Amino acid sequence: MNHNTPLSPRPLHHLSDSRRRVMTAAQLRAHGVSAAETDAQCRPGGPWQQVLPGVYLLHPGPPTSEERLHAVLAYAARETSSGVPAQPGGAEPERPPYPEAMITGLAALNLHGFAAVPPLPALEHVDVLVPRPRRLRSAGCARVLRTPDLPTPQQRTGLPVAPVPRALADAVADLVDAAAVGRLLTEAVRGGHCEPAAIVRELNQARLLSRPHVVDAVDALLAEGRALAEDRLYRMVREYGLPDPVWNVDLRLPGGPHLGGLDAYWPEHAVAVELDTRAPRQGHRQEDDALWSEYVRKREHLERLGITVVHITPKKLRDAMAQQATVVRTALMASVDRDPAACVLVLPR
Structure with missing residues (x-):
């Protein structure tokens, strides 16, 4: 033997x-x-x-x-x-x-069902993600990418595949065409594969937000994601029978300062909804912290005036719309038990 x-x-x-x-x-x-x-x-x-x-x-x-x-x-x-x-x-x-290995990049996006990627036979190489300590070199059609934190793979056609945000980041790392990057990011959001914030986090971690063509695509992505989140908010109010609010308004104290903009407001209940569409960016830590501080300051100020503010993320609207509708409905019903809110001016935004 x-x-x-x-x-x-x-x-x-x-x-x-x-x-x-x-x-x-x-x-x-x-x-x-x-x-x-x-x-x-x-x-x-x-x-x-x-x-x-x-x-x-x-x-x-x-x-x-x-x-x-x-x-x-x-x-x-x-x-x-x-x-x-x-x-x-x-x-x-x-x-x-396949322990400690998963398909990523353009091949993974193809398996996720993206239309804006080449067919599998047209790909010169297949990206495969492995843990950083693995001593493995790229060979033939296999291009090895290493990561310190291997994500949990998703199964597509029986194969372990990187989640869409990670697969996007690995694909974008190779692309120099702004239009191609934009098509991928837009399809990810419009197709319901993931939210813009998840994509931006992965692009941040991959240090890709220093590339001008990627930044331009991300700006368009965030605008697209904001519009989709607003559309889901309108649909939530309609489909779950909530009272009609006033949409996209600014609040001001009579003769006083501006209190901030809101996505939806029920004046008779003093209940507001604000979409949290923030997405952290590489090298913008101070701006991100300032934006979050502004969110907190505005919310605390409005609540001191007796106005209930419900924060909703686009992901929660997409994945748990019924639950978010219940949260808003509960806030509206609870308004009868609260002290009257301060008088504020409601202005179009």
Whole structure:
């Protein structure tokens, strides 16, 4: 017995079709195929081929897009000690897990269903995300990206894929065309994949907000996100039967100072809604802190005047609209038990 001989070989026909087509050297050894046999199968004109270091395509001809993605993940994933993931009861999985690896960048956005990205066969390389300590180099069509904090992957067509904000940041890092960046960011928001703030956070962490074409796209994105959030707020009031407020108003004390703008206000109840569409930006910490301080100052001032302010984020409006409607309805109903609010002027914004 040598180091290439598994203790209990398992024939390849026990594997599912997708598992049979792409396998690592360690997985082949675990199924009784020695390194010498693998090399023989991969000779010119042979039935197998090596597509990445230690990763084999078990048929001749070019790989399909699915096989290419599996090959990249197999190359980047951390192998188990046997080369084959342990299964309860010894059963083979329908799809192999890929520990500490996930597809990101344009390939991930394609799997998320983005229309503004090239088809998978047109991509020169596939980005794969791994933890920073991994000692792994890019090879062939696999481009390895490292991160100190590996996100929780999402499953798309049975493959681990980076969440949209992270995949966007990795894709944008390669793009120099402002229009292409803008199309991706806009589709992410309009398509309901994520909120602008989540995208800006990832672009911040990737240090991409120092690039003028990215900043321009982000400015357009925030305007787009604001408009979508306002539309959802209108829909919430309508669909959940809330009383009609006055929209987009400024409040002032009679003969006194400006109190601030509000997205919706119910004067007879002294209840206001303000959309929190802030998105932190790299190198703008003081501005971000000042903006938050202004939010807090305005809210505290209005509440001292007897006005209840409900802060709602675009994400909460998207994911939990019914809950937000209940919060607003509760505030409106509670107004009868509060002392009358100070008299304020309501002006169009």
